[in-house]
Amino acid sequence: MSKRIWECVQLEIKRRKKYLEEHGTNAYSHRPGSNPFASKIICGDCNKVFARKGWRSSTGVDRKVWQCSERYKVKGVMGCANRHEEEETLIKAYLMAWNALVENREDFMEQWT
Numbered sequence: 001m002s003k004r005i006w007e008c009v010q011l012e013i014k015r016r017k018k019y020l021e022e023h024g025t026n027a028y029s030h031r032p033g034s035n036p037f038a039s040k041i042i043c044g045d046c047n048k049v050f051a052r053k054g055w056r057s058s059t060g061v062d063r064k065v066w067q068c069s070e071r072y073k074v075k076g077v078m079g080c081a082n083r084h085e086e087e088e089t090l091i092k093a094y095l096m097a098w099n100a101l102v103e104n105r106e107d108f109m110e111q112w113t
């Protein structure tokens with residue numbers, strides 16, 4: 001491995017360590033194949049990670065929602081007051097961001113071909 005690549009890897013290790021400390025989590029990702037948003041959704045109010053919860057409505061329908069990990073850190077006491085987000089909304093937002101990136105890349109490529 002070249003010295004330059006080794007240095008880049010050291011920077012990435014540092015960046016991830018800082019990310020874990022800042023956002024109050026212990027893993028950079030968690031089963032990314034089935035749970036790609038784990039450790040990636042950051043609370044706009046308190047800067048900690050959101051966690052996935054399964055909610056069952058009165059009609060028996062399962063919903064996946066994401067909630068700030070600080071919200072009920074102490075049982076029965078509301079910590080962070082930020083509201084939850086539906087997983088469906090996160091998927092839509094992700095796809096919008098991804099499509100914008102891909103479109104920009106195409107614009108970028110056209111400039112050079």
Ligand SMILES: [Zn+2]
Nearest residue numbers: 043046068080
């Ligand atoms: Zn929060």
